[in-house]
Amino acid sequence: MKRKDILFQINEIFIDTLDNEDVVIEEITRAIDVDEWDSLTHIMLVVAIEKNFKIRFTSKEILSWNNVGNMIDCILEKG
């Protein structure tokens, strides 16, 4: 799967989880850039992404992410 396809799917997950049709996620997007991206939302996003891509992250991997691009790197490594 290509990065842009993963990014598109992640964006759809953000829209659904944040219940915000207008949210646009880019590789450089960080939690601080999105108002609704708080700690609970982060958990819901991770669970939704794990379900969507049928993968499991470790807590260490999640803690290493600085932005959405790091998240995509991690998904690709598991692909």
Add this chain to the structure above:
Amino acid sequence: MNVGDKFEEHFVIKQEIYQGFIEVFKDKNPLHTNKQFALEKGFNELVMHGNILNGFLSYFIGVRLPTRDVIIHSQEIQFKNAVYLNDELQFNAEVIGIYDSVNAIEFKYNFKNGESKIVAKGKFQIGLLK
């Protein structure tokens, strides 16, 4: 807990629960308080508040799971059939997902009445507190 683990509980919608719900939350909609109104709407009796079932769900999550280190992340419920005073409900829950990375567990559940009809069902996600 593991995926596939199942839990069962038995609940009864007692008068004190019904009255307590009305006293605390003030939902006195005639469907719940006027028998004639309920009959006219096609129900057999006064319909109990569906959110009483959420109270049972809260009890299950907070007290009956194998751990007390728990918090609710999300829950959803679909009401399928009316519940009435003194209905005996069978509650069934099953672990359907474990997300170790964020210490979260997802369940599906349902409530069945004495006729084994599903009166409500849904999913909830809990977090395990460190």
